[in-house]
Amino acid sequence: MRPTRATALLTAGVVTLLGVPVGAAAAAETPTSLYVSNHTASNCSDAGTGTQAVPYCTISAAAKVVEPGQTVRIKPGMPYAEAVTIDRSGEPGKPISFVPDAQSGRVQLSTGQRLTVRGASHVVLRDLITLGGVHVKGSSHVELDRIFSRDGDRNALAVGEGSTDVRVSRSSLAGVLVDGGSRNTVLGRNGISGSSRSAVTVVDAPGTVITNNTLSGLCAATLSVTGTSTASGLFNNVFSTENTSSACTSADPRNAVLVSQSAAAGTLADYNLASGRAGHDPVPYNWSGTTYKDAASFRAATGQGAHDVLTASAEEADSFEGSPRIDSADATAPGVLLTDLYGKPMVDDPLVPNTGKNGGYLDRGAEEFQDELRQVTVTVDPAHAPVGTEVQVQAVSDSRWPTTMTYHVDFGDGTPPVETRQGTGPHALAKHTYGLPGDHVIKVTAVNGTGQKVSAEKPVKATPQGPGTAAFAATQVLPPAGDTEAHLPPLTFAFDASASVTTWPVARMEVDFGEGWFQDYEGLQTAQHTYDRPGDYKATVKLVDTKGGTSTTTRTVRVDYAPSGYVAVTPIRLRDTRTWGGTLQGGEPTVVAMPLNLRTGNSTAGGMSAVVLNVTLTGATQDTHLSVSPTREDRPATSNVNVRAGGTTSNTVTVPVDKYGWVWMRLNSGQAAMIVDFMGYYQPNTGQKFSPVAPTRLADTRTAGGALAGGTTRPVKVAGVNGIPADAKAVAVNLTSTAATSDSHVIAYPDPAHRPAVSNLNPEPGKDKSNQAIVPVGPNGTIWLYNNAGSTHLIVDVVGYYGADGKALFTPVVPKRLADTRTTGKLAPGATTTVAGLPAGALGAVLNLTATETTGPGFLTAYGFGSARPEASSLSALPGLTVPNHVTTPVGDGKVSVSNSWGGSNHVITDLLGYFTQG
Template sequence: MRPIRAATLLTAGLVTLLGVPGAAAAAETPSDLYVNHTADAHCSDAGTGTQAVPFCTIGAAARIVAPGQTVRITPSDRYDGYDENLTIDRSGTPSKPISFLGEGVLLGWDNSLTIKGASHVVVRGLQIDSNLRVSGSTDVELDRMHISTTGFSVTVADGSENVRVTRSTLSGVRIEGGSQRTVVGRNAIAGRHDEVSASVQDAPGTAITNNTLHGDCGSRITVDGNSTGSAVFNNVIHSHTYTTCAQDQPRAAIAVSPSAAPGVRSDYNLITHNSSDQVSAYKWAGSAYTTAAAFQAATGQGAHDLVTPPGTDVDSWKDSPAIDSGDPTAPGVLPTDYGQRPIADDPSIPNTGKDGGYIDRGARETQDRLEGVSLQLDQSWAPAGTTVKATAVPNALWPAGLTYHFDFGDGTAPVVTKAVTAEHVFKTSCECTVKVTAVNGVGEKVFAGSSARVTDPAPLMARFTATSELPHSTDPFGGTRPLSVSVDSSGTVTPWPVAGVDVDFGDGKSEHTSDLSRLSHAYGLPGEYKITVTVRDTRGGTSSASQKVRVDYAPSGYVTVEPFRVLDSRATRAPVQSNYDYWVDLPVGAKLPGHPLSGSMASAVLNVTLTDATEDGHLTVWPSGQSRPATSSLNIKAGGTSSNTVTVPVGPDGRVQARLNTGRAALIVDFVGYYQPNAGQKFSPVAPTRLADTRTAGGALGGGTTRTVKVAGVHGIPADATAVAVNLTSTGATENTHVIAYPDPAKRPTTSNLNPEPGKDKSNQAILPVGPDGTVTLYNNAGSTHLIVDGVGYYGKDGKALFTPVVPQRLADTRTTGKLAPGATTTVSGLPAGAVGAVLNLTATETTAAGFLTAYGFGSARPQASSLSALPGLTVPNHVTTPVGDGKVSVGNSWGGPNHVITDLLGYFSQG
């Protein structure tokens, strides 16, 4: 902004008007006094008003304040403020005034302030809900006050001299009683409905300057009696009659009586009113005038007054006729406005004030509203040596008056300019932050920044890293699918911005991005893949890079859930049938209320049941998106019911597939639990050990009854185990039935673990959450059956091994080597050397006599427990968890007939 041309005149005018001569500074300034009656202030009116022990009331300070002292008042923490009527009657000197400072301090409801017989007093920042009266006092400054009351907020009376009422919010002000040289400047005065906003009565030399006055009925400014030398300048006067006024009320913005008119000057005022004919702009010496032209012609006053037509917006920050149109040399002009802002020149408005001045009319001085700035770079990514152009976009009222400081962040000196743009050549590469500071004429500043990537002027060269992506331990319900790989191409050397990136994942799938962002891809099958990344820049450059990655399932912990049913094709009337794949959706997240599942599970543990089969056959379950393996998960006889636990990796779409090799059957799938990297519990295998046998204790389990079995805290399984792996066997069943094993005896699920049949010993492995006191509950639906429970391992905080899923694969098949004779043992190899346990699907077929198979760790003693019940003429599978020794598993045949044994690997446990 340009400096105020009339600053010298203003200063001289104020000194002359107010009669306040300059004085040399005092040799010694007395200590301040403090007033603070907040709860923790420890105040006392008996003290001396120090900051440590302040006065409790303002009056206590007012009674002792000495010349040159300042009373500093802390705002009250009480609803009624400082509840006291205050009188100030002590005086300072011209060089040592006494001051009362209290920004936002409430004097109290209905409490008044009187300044009586005092001189050289400053009162600033108080809020009063009553009246303030200055009586017989000299050189008094009332500044930044907020006084709201009926009648006049401030009355200056009884011959007071040189009183200044400035930059305050008032309901009205009255100067009377021979008071002289009073200044009312830069105030917002809102007169009551029928009250005068500013009244001068027998008060010579009064200056009503740069105020904004509002009101309805009555006059806004009145001057009467002996008020010689008074002046009314630079005011904005809103004189409206939106309500009906009494007929005898004067209705003029400025009303000067015949007795006062000869000694009063009035000019540069702006008057706005509505279309009512009840109001006049002026009433001067008894005559009314509705226009400035008529007023000037008759009186010689108001040559620069503006009387706006109805509807004119004179309060806007843009295009108001009050802007830059006042008289900077008017009596009582202040250098700062109602909000303490300096006089400023709006460069977008012609300076129509006196002698080309640019002070605004009214209490408020229009300023450059500098609210913000943004920064744009024409090239935010370019090689060193390139010219970069920065453009500032300000949000300011007067953008033409701003100065910009452009700092390009590379250590060079900022560019200071009035232009909104600056150019710069970066000499070396950097990740620089370009900043701009916009400054207006009164020193207000706003900032903005933008990142600039300055690269070496080298050829485009694609680079990337490919790493296995695992779910984070702090986000167990995330969505990182198994066999995921993260491809990060941020290491690409590219001097110009990237136009596009294409990633070929090597499995027939690809993805396109517009930048060097990280991509995640889930493969459908473990293996080695060649990933190729191709990068194109905005200048037409192209570069590719390739590398091979090995994708495998990651070791995982076991997450226990309450068993629940996810599929029953009897309800959907969509049985599985030969030559058709059946997809089983696993309800990730909250799809199934009460049973949330992680989107990051690597392998699911399911109990799969077939029933109502039309032919003898077998079912294979495998990860979706993969080719069907040459293994089986479950075998079925026509018309029969068969179930088996299946541990199967989850496909990249969160599903598994199933296919029946012949005929059709109803499919039932119960969800038991899942394995996930960085989640769940580790597994500890144990040599098969018998936990319960109803043939020797308790008797057969009848239909509709339950039996509690202790499974933790016994036989080497710790009491704090969260789940146990058991082999569940039924024998002596009297009816076709089903058995459910579950943790909470009060919450039996609608799932099943075993389907006993009369005349058949049947086995199925189950992973069971541990219930109260280390128990599980067994329920038999119909008839009666004996149940045998053999523990094979447990999951818990002191577990030793994590599970690594594999695509189901066949390890051994005695149909190519000869049957396993009764009492004989076969060794199954092909497991990783570090495996301590294995999850197998063990199948007995072409059996000639009833018996059982037992799987156990190679090199260990054969336990007296069963892993699978073999039946003559039937093919019987079972899910088996067993210890491993030296990468091998032993499978022993019992006293029954010879069997062919088929061993399929579903996964293995290793320490880590």
């Protein structure tokens, strides 16, 4: 049969397309390159020659000079703020190309900037983004590949003014217009959308071929071919359209395909799929002036669309399971590409019959559905067993296709890998027997029928024959640096038995923590336990394997507090028994809960190990003392606050907290009211390090400023002076009152605008009184002193600071007595005693120093052993009174010296509260 003129035109288009595949322009020689980069450090110049060292700054500069066979390589990443016009031509086999200079990424023009090819031929444009549209005018043999284009309400791509042999592939476009006598335009594997216009509009453009595109329309025919656009071809496309929409101004039905009478001659259509939106029946065809509502009537009247398919909805068409678009296209149609919109190859879905032409399995539309193998799950049985035991490896992939899978199994012991072919369900892939003990990793790689690969690994332990050996490591669990909401008690330890060697997997683990507490665990776990107090504990771990075999080990675990940094806070009152809780009764322990949820910057106090308190006793019914300890059961031989009947006395206390964040108070005898103020806390991995200094006087109102009157405040410069750095966060100072005119209280605090309702010192007429305070540093490196009533002279001696350049971390201890001269004889006036018992590496110590049975007014001074005695005092001693004070002092060679003034003899009692070591 003699072919018609239209058939001959279409056949000519097929030969052209198949002879020169998209993206594979045959080059007679390797082209040279020009480079473009607008990046700041690119050293670019439009006046140069476009070398890699000195690239052009703009694409336009390269477009003006590019020669046949050259490739313009454009650096992606920064939008190019220019409209680009290409009007130079390549030659057959030597095109000019514009591509990204990178393995991945697209070159982008700034919003609104258009790309135009005018009067040019043999041009290749690849991987470009433009939000100003692409125009091809009066040009030939132009290839546009992987283009992303939008242009507001206008068509994103326009081919016109008699252009010929323009090929557009694998691109995402918002509307395409082919007009103006253009010929042999090919659209292949594109995703094209339209709204108020058609997705693709072809006017007066004969020989246009539209193959394997996914087109969606709304307010017009999805594909419109009109005018003299004869001998066109529509193959393997997916059309998605709506027949009504509130956004459209016309209520006319929306056709998937509209071919006018003037364009119908020689135009062919087949293997297309049309679908509507949910709830809308598609109206697929308007051909040569007649509307056809189904494929059968269209085929009967025109002879076209013999293999077309209509579906109720786009959702059905897009489904991976049983979609009519899968494996049903014509792989011999003109313009066919064997890679899809995303670069994926054509593959055969084994779940779907191959209904494409001649039994082919090309999918319709722009996308080729794939297996999409994502993971493989591996099981090993047994995964823990003695050498000589047969191990079985199973695997299952998530492949949707029950094609034959290939599995590669590497046993991880140097033996040759095994390859097996199975389906996608769970399968026994291989069996293996390990000959030597060791920890191995089995790696399984699954490969599906399209060559996609995924891998998974599974550890396996080959153990020696014979009885197992239990072992464990006990490590202290510390709060993490930064924010933590959970309460982590001090003295918490983790028991890790993972280093144990057992013949078979562990079924049960039994742990005796060594203080009367036992715990059973299922399987091998990391046990955690909080001890009540420091000490050496004999802990035992027993492992029972799945075959009933046992192994046991016992070792001594040293439990102690961890070195900690100090967190200074705005002081707060925790307890005042005068308003809540009544009086303390002698011999009955009283608990005070610490503020575990206290927020301080990026941390909470949930992991505090010790606290700094100011404890005041008042209204005592008899001479007595208060001891502070971390547990209820302790009956310490130490004391913290000593008070006379009817008097008021306060002292700073540093003490560990128990597992609940509590501190216990025990009044020795009688009754008294108690006030507890929270001043700060120590926590591992948090806070500031401490640097002790020899006691140095910062202020003395007897020589400067005069006595501090009641209801008034006075600043004291503490940071940036006397060796204290300007950025210190807190200072440890000894406060002394003298010449007080009435009972009062003194507050030391950082912010003059916010005076806390606490107290640090209780002056009394006729008595010199001392107390140590740790005070956050306020604005301009100052602290503020407030006197509540009467007037008093105040003396401020600094003994150390906390800051970024601090040297030491603090380790709290359960209060213990280091020395008591009541067993060795009084300390005479002017004499010095040496207190030993501190760790050799201690840089400083926190002590509770007590003077008792004093014969005359005077003071005690604590300082580092081997150093010169400073002039400052640590405690003011008074005849007939027992006077304690919280003292922070340097340490020398594990010892502290305590010197008595010339006022009278004293008994000196020294209790250890903690010590500082190099951080």
